[in-house]
Amino acid sequence: MIGTVGATTIGGVNNIGRFARFVLQSVIASLRSCVRPHAYPLIWTQMNIIGVRSVPVVMVTGAFVGMTLAVQAYGQLAGMGLEEHLGVLINIAVVKELGPVLAAVMLAGRVGGALTAELGTMNVTEQIDAVRSMGTDPIRYLVAPRVLACLLLTPCLIIYADLMGIVGGYFVSVVQLGINNRAYWSFSAFGVELWDVGVGIVKGFFFGVAIAAISCYKGFTCREGAQGVGQACTEAFVASFISILALDYALVVITNAIYDTFWPLKSLV
Amino acid sequence: MRKVKENNGKNDTHAYDGDGIIVLKNVTKKFGTNVVLDNVSLAIEKGKTTVVIGPSGCGKTVLIKHLIVLLRPSLGEVYFKDRRIDNLGENELNKVRTHYGFLFQGGALFDSLSVTENIIFPIRQHCKITDWKQVEELVKAKLAMVGLDGFQNYFPANLSGGQRKRVALARAIALNPEVILYDEPTTGLDPIRADVINELILKLQRELGETTVVVTHDMTSAYKVADRIIMLHNGKIVADGDADHIRNHPHPVVQQFINGQVSEDDLAVLRMSGTISQAQFLPRDFE
Numbered sequence: 236m237i238g239t240v241g242a243t244t245i246g247g248v249n250n251i252g253r254f255a256r257f258v259l260q261s262v263i264a265s266l267r268s269c270v271r272p273h274a275y276p277l278i279w280t281q282m283n284i285i286g287v288r289s290v291p292v293v294m295v296t297g298a299f300v301g302m303t304l305a306v307q308a309y310g311q312l313a314g315m316g317l318e319e320h321l322g323v324l325i326n327i328a329v330v331k332e333l334g335p336v337l338a339a340v341m342l343a344g345r346v347g348g349a350l351t352a353e354l355g356t357m358n359v360t361e362q363i364d365a366v367r368s369m370g371t372d373p374i375r376y377l378v379a380p381r382v383l384a385c386l387l388l389t390p391c392l393i394i395y396a397d398l399m400g401i402v403g404g405y406f407v408s409v410v411q412l413g414i415n416n417r418a419y420w421s422f423s424a425f426g427v428e429l430w431d432v433g434v435g436i437v438k439g440f441f442f443g444v445a446i447a448a449i450s451c452y453k454g455f456t457c458r459e460g461a462q463g464v465g466q467a468c469t470e471a472f473v474a475s476f477i478s479i480l481a482l483d484y485a486l487v488v489i490t491n492a493i494y495d496t497f498w499p500l501k502s503l504v
Numbered sequence: 505m506r507k508v509k510e511n512n513g514k515n516d517t518h519a520y521d522g523d524g525i526i527v528l529k530n531v532t533k534k535f536g537t538n539v540v541l542d543n544v545s546l547a548i549e550k551g552k553t554t555v556v557i558g559p560s561g562c563g564k565t566v567l568i569k570h571l572i573v574l575l576r577p578s579l580g581e582v583y584f585k586d587r588r589i590d591n592l593g594e595n596e597l598n599k600v601r602t603h604y605g606f607l608f609q610g611g612a613l614f615d616s617l618s619v620t621e622n623i624i625f626p627i628r629q630h631c632k633i634t635d636w637k638q639v640e641e642l643v644k645a646k647l648a649m650v651g652l653d654g655f656q657n658y659f660p661a662n663l664s665g666g667q668r669k670r671v672a673l674a675r676a677i678a679l680n681p682e683v684i685l686y687d688e689p690t691t692g693l694d695p696i697r698a699d700v701i702n703e704l705i706l707k708l709q710r711e712l713g714e715t716t717v718v719v720t721h722d723m724t725s726a727y728k729v730a731d732r733i734i735m736l737h738n739g740k741i742v743a744d745g746d747a748d749h750i751r752n753h754p755h756p757v758v759q760q761f762i763n764g765q766v767s768e769d770d771l772a773v774l775r776m777s778g779t780i781s782q783a784q785f786l787p788r789d790f791e
Contacts, residue, residue, distance in 0.1 A: 364574050365612035369626040370601040
């Protein structure tokens with residue numbers, strides 16, 4: 236019993252250590268790739284696969300988030316005669332929390348799964364060893380372009396999700412539920428600050444790096460066989476999902492503290 | 505020069521004489537508690553073809569990966585041209601690896617890249633390409649060497665197993681390496697395709713004069729290409745010498761392996777494992 240607990244603990248600590256080392260190597264390789272123009276085509280390709288092809292699915296996610304929020308919140312606000320404030324509630328929720336988090340979760344499923352499956356298959360078919368045998372660092376060649384693509388494009392995708400969330404919320408609130416158009420936008424403009432939008436977008440950088448690093452790590456360390464690759468994909472999604480939620484919580488605490496420091500009175504209002 | 509001495513069923517002890525382009529010194533490799541290589545010392549001679557034979561799971565692939573430090577030893581040292589390389593960082597090691605070409609068991613071609621892109625991969629990584637026409641001609645020449653000129657725009661998925669290995673070989677020699685490592689080059693191929701690969705190994709060795717290490721359990725291939733044959737068993741070298749030495753080796757494990765005979769122990773296990781009629785039993789409702 237004690238032996239099992241000990242072995243599990245040592246295994247867990249080893250895994251964390253290996254992952255931390257992998258992330259450090261990935262960050263160094265990514266920084267180096269930024270100053271090497273010959274790496275740009277690789278980054279460009281990954282940006283197309285990871286970013287451009289994710290636009291439709293992220294936009295659909297954002298639109299439904301806004302629409303669902305409008306339907307859910309309308310009943311409660313209308314009961315208190317505050318339905319014209321619906322815009323503030325929807326747009327704050329979308330740009331600060333739901334847009335970034337749900338877009339990132341969608342990316343973790345769509346992109347993270349694909350990254351793990353691709354690199355996992357390359358691992359079990361010795362393609363990663365082949366890269367190393369030809370004197371090339373696989374982290375520089377395979378991981379850095381994916382990390383950079385996720386880092387740069389997750390915030391852009393969050394902007395798309397936010398826009399569609401706002402449009403979706405507006406459509407249900409104003410067109411379907413008949414809230415006054417002018418009141419909807421003026422309350423929204425009063426309640427949503429550039430800070431809120433910025434916080435949501437900044438979260439994207441952290442989510443993007445977390446998704447890419449976890450997915451690539453799981454691909455690099457996956458066990459042999461179809462079952463090994465499948466299990467790595469599942470683990471990558473679960474780990475990415477939990478990281479997104481944990482990072483979201485940490486970033487909310489940090490950004491709120493910063494906001495309270497610089498605008499102490501505003502936060503009271 | 506290595507000296508081959510006769511023994512009576514004991515392991516050859518002359519596998520390492522300290523002189524060679526690649527040297528393994530007392531290398532042990534463990535995966536958990538499983539010892540795959542057990543204190544192996546070996547010198548690979550420059551310009552010669554060394555073949556490593558042994559039953560499946562005896563550590564042949566682990567051994568060949570140590571020669572290029574794709575795996576690092578748990579104990580012991582690896583030298584390339586008298587320079588210790590097993591303790592180098594990855595960046596330094598990558599420079600050393602450009603002197604090697606490695607043909608993997610399944611070819612390990614990059615699925616997403618065409619044949620041309622696969623072959624120019626190492627060139628792109630290590631050379632500044634200014635003249636693409638010259639690179640195209642180089643790819644054509646490398647493919648011609650393996651008999652596949654005209655396949656430049658194919659993708660790995662459109663090639664047969666033998667063709668994939670030949671393209672992988674063209675990629676392995678793209679940087680004109682001093683050492684070529686072959687991991688089970690004939691496995692999974694029909695006898696004719698396997699012989700094509702053997703002829704290619706001989707042709708490349710003849711024309712380029714590089715050092716060749718082949719890992720195989722195909723004795724036809726081993727006898728055909730080897731200047732020297734080393735047999736691994738349970739992570740140790742049990743035989744080392746030219747083809748004649750191996751054919752006449754007194755060690756029963758060597759004779760058993762080269763003649764493809766099942767051991768008495770394996771036969772005993774088969775006898776104890778039940779009858780065929782027992783193995784054919786199926787549940788009643790099986791349709």
